Amino acid sequence: MFSAAPGRLMPGPYRSLFANRTFRQLMPVFALSDLGDGMTVVAIAWLAITLGPDGSQGALAGIAVASYILPGGLGALILGRWMRRLPARRLLVTDSALRAVLLGAVPLAHMAGLLTPAVYVGLLGASSLLHAWGKAGKHALFAPLLPDDQRLAVNSVLSTSLWSATIAGPALAGLLAGVVSPAWIIGLDAATFAVLALQTGRTTLPQSPVPPVNGGAQRGLRILRRQPELFGLLLVTWVFNLAFGPVEVALPLFVSANLDAGAGLLGAYWAAFGVGAVIGALALGAARRLPLWPAMLGIIASHGIAMLPFALTDTALPSLIGFAFAGLVYGPYSALSLTLIQDRAPADSLTTVLAARSAVLLTASPLGAAAGGFLLDRTSAPAVLVSSGALMILTVPTSIVVLKLCGSRRRRHRPSHAPAERARCTD
Structure with a gap:
């Protein structure tokens, strides 16, 4: 809960924003997911370096980073005919659930001795296929919930969360990589997406407008x-x-x-x-x-x-x-x-x-x-x-x-x- 004193210290737009119960329910899981993605900035390339054979670690790291992002752009273009009809919450939940399952398979395959470079790249690529739509759903989620004059405040809070994760996530991943395999750090990111999917799915939201065909x-x-x-x-x-x-x-x-x-x-x-x-x-x-x-x-x-x-x-x-x-x-x-x-x-x-x-x-x-x-x-x-x-x-x-x-x-x-x-x- 937010006390009265901190509320008075916030600028006006942020006070009314954090007074919204639904925003207070969702923003912590958004920040948690951002932190998980911040950790993967280190973990994905570092795991590729450990998996790659001598002399080709750089190539595998490049392919791994590309496979974690590039299919999202392709999915935005190829799947638009079907995905753009879905409301914002369903887009976010679907993307988060997919990433939770496929990224969660990375540490499991590592533990079973099955995490070859091909399996690793395949899991990363498949996990990112819907991510452009998930990001769009995240930014559109509050449109029917908040008045127009609070949109700038929402975008500011979401951006601050992303930049904060850019600081904390890689630093935390660097510390954890000295103790556990980077595969388990990717598993932590998967767990944050699972929490995001569950919390977003159970939160009551107004119906989001469906974009025109x-x-x-x-x-x-x-x-x-x-x-x-x-x-x-x-x-x-x-x-x-x-x-x-x-x-x-x-x-x-x-x-x-x-x-x-x-x-x-x-x-x-x-x-x-x-x-x-x-x-x-x-x-x-x-x-x-x-x-x-x-x-x-x-x-x-x-x-x-x-x-x-x-x-x-x-x-x-x-x-x-x-x-x-x-x-x-x-x-x-x-x-x-x-x-x-x-x-x-x-x-x-x-x-x-x-x-x-x-x-x-x-x-x-x-x-x-x-x-x-x-x-x-x-x-x-x-x-x-x-x-x-x-x-x-x-x-x-x-x-x-x-x-x-x-x-x-x-x-x-x-x-x-x-x-x-x-x-x-x-x-």
Whole structure:
């Protein structure tokens, strides 16, 4: 229960939010599930390294990370005909139950001696098939429950939970990996999804509105293609995520091979990134006073620069500081890009555009992780990490050139009687 004193200390929107009994029932299990997912940031790649034969650990780690994410994007596109008809609660419960069963099979197969690389990748891939729909259900769950003026507060609390899990989850997994196999850490994540499915299924909620049949991701992609600025934002964000994908695979090998350390240090890296991201997100108020395009391009360039200290392998300190700075500058990026979408997308198609955006972006990081695993078998982890940063830096001048070209094209095709306006183009 919440005491009167803490309630008075909360800002007004949060007081009314936490006064809602259903929100108080569900938010703790959401936070628990976020913590479980935070632990898998370390556990999935670390378990792949232990399962992979000598000389191919990097490739298996890349495939494992990709298989844990990529099928979710495919499921968003392929299964939309059936899944978009389901209410938000059923989407969330179905996804959580599937992940609980299949991720829970990982420690069981490990205990039975049946966890081969193929079995491991298969379980991870199957568990993620509905995850894009589960995430959509999670964010849509409170729409019929709360008034419109509380949606920002809900999104803020959910985002804070995710970033907090980015700090605590990897650090906790790093500690546990020194005691138990990473397979059991994945089993803990499965348990959090089981709790989420049970609590959400038993909570009484108003009936969520069913999305229109023609509101699938394909329609959202058509809208994005007709909006050059939004389509460009999607492309540059996809490349940004693609460039970050190899980091998830190369960082474990950097810690184990180059620094000769264990999972505890790997957890410290991700915790430092999470702390930086929380601080960066809290500084969003200042960032919003900056022009959106320069702010986002500056974030990408700064993130790339922050990856360059990984070239130094004598000690962890330079790269640890750099990774914390990468989190710091990355913190506001998602909110800034969503602000741009909300400003530019047609109001009656906003959810469709966001669904299409999520489906496309879900493919970027896994492909980057798979490419990183391929490269790790041919070069060193520091080289992959620094190359990821270099790709981010190169993304910025490329985006600026495209912005100028698009602006020129828009001016040539604008009718002479049309009022002058700022050319909008890609990010």
